Amino acid sequence: MEIINGKNLAQEILDELKSFFERKKVAIAVISVGEQKMQEAFIKQKQKFAAFLGIEFFHFHFDEKISNKTLREKINEIAKRNFIKGVVLQLPLPKKFNSDALSNVIPIEKDVDVLNERHFGQFCLKRSKILPPAVEVLKFILEKYKIDYQDKIFGVVGAGRLIGLPIINWLSQQKVTFFVVDINTKNPQKIIRNCDIVISGVGKAKLINKKWIKKGAIVIDFGFERNEDGVSGDVDFDSVKKRAKLITPTPGGTGPLLVAMIYKNLKNLITKNKLELTG
Numbered sequence: 001m002e003i004i005n006g007k008n009l010a011q012e013i014l015d016e017l018k019s020f021f022e023r024k025k026v027a028i029a030v031i032s033v034g035e036q037k038m039q040e041a042f043i044k045q046k047q048k049f050a051a052f053l054g055i056e057f058f059h060f061h062f063d064e065k066i067s068n069k070t071l072r073e074k075i076n077e078i079a080k081r082n083f084i085k086g087v088v089l090q091l092p093l094p095k096k097f098n099s100d101a102l103s104n105v106i107p108i109e110k111d112v113d114v115l116n117e118r119h120f121g122q123f124c125l126k127r128s129k130i131l132p133p134a135v136e137v138l139k140f141i142l143e144k145y146k147i148d149y150q151d152k153i154f155g156v157v158g159a160g161r162l163i164g165l166p167i168i169n170w171l172s173q174q175k176v177t178f179f180v181v182d183i184n185t186k187n188p189q190k191i192i193r194n195c196d197i198v199i200s201g202v203g204k205a206k207l208i209n210k211k212w213i214k215k216g217a218i219v220i221d222f223g224f225e226r227n228e229d230g231v232s233g234d235v236d237f238d239s240v241k242k243r244a245k246l247i248t249p250t251p252g253g254t255g256p257l258l259v260a261m262i263y264k265n266l267k268n269l270i271t272k273n274k275l276e277l278t279g
Contacts, residue, residue, distance in 0.1 A: 001245060002246050006256040013257070017264060026270070027058060028084065029059075029081075029084045030090055031060045031061075031075060031089050033093050034094045037226060041251075045256065046088070053263060055266075064096075068101070072102055072105055079110055085110060086262070087111065089103055091115075103115035104116050112263075113162075113262065114133075129269065130265040132170075135167060137258055138170070138199065141220060141248075150174075153177045153194060154198075156179070158182055158223075159182050179192070192208070194214065197217065198212070199222070203234070208234050208236060209240065210236070210239040210242065212240075218247075222254045237249055
């Protein structure tokens with residue numbers, strides 16, 4: 001059993017990106033709404049990575065009382081600022097907000113998360129200039145650990161917009177065998193137990209225990225939930241690690257890698273769209 005050290009791997013990615021961002025004036029904006037404790041750690045990590053790369057970091061935080069219409073106008077104003085080359089809408093938003101409509105305000109050329117619907121459509125048709133961060137993380141792990149996955153069976157737990165859905169689309173593009181389970185699936189444990197590579201992004205602490213995992217499987221956990229025990233992933237790590245060949249912990253697994261991929265996407269959007277830079 002090998003544990004994937006997301007912090008060290010994220011640093012490798014940042015080290016490769018650093019020379020690109022040196023001597024260039026680049027800024028990224030993160031937009032958050034309401035008091036949500038879970039978001040704070042992700043925002044701080046984005047800020048930390050930006051500081052390492054020499055990227056100017058702007059955090060725009062709005063009170064939950066703001067209306068959908070006003071928030072949309074604010075996002076548009078932020079995205080139109082020329083010196084800001086990437087825009088992140090920190091999800092999930094409080095329930096009263098239309099996340100899809102607000103994500104669509106972000107221009108494709110600054111949409112580092114591939115959340116804009118037209119941008120996501122381009123990705124589904126293999127026309128996007130970047131990949132969603134979760135897909136980049138999965139690809140990176142498969143390549144880094146030299147996993148020959150064409151003959152493997154994938155199991156995806158959850159089909160959410162940030163993790164499951166983009167990964168499902170990418171797996172379809174790769175023409176591999178995969179199964180998807182969610183809250184409506186009967187006997188999900190039985191289905192996932194037959195899979196060689198298990199990917200989860202539900203956000204429910206310790207949902208997946210050793211009974212879900214076949215011996216020698218690869219387990220990639222994107223889930224994140226904070227409870228009285230601290231931060232946990234979807235996977236009951238202590239239980240599952242005894243059966244897995246390769247596994248990501250939470251925290252310190254996919255989280256840092258997801259943030260690093262945002263900055264990889266920022267670089268690719270700048271270079272491929274030839275956005276004007278000063279420096």
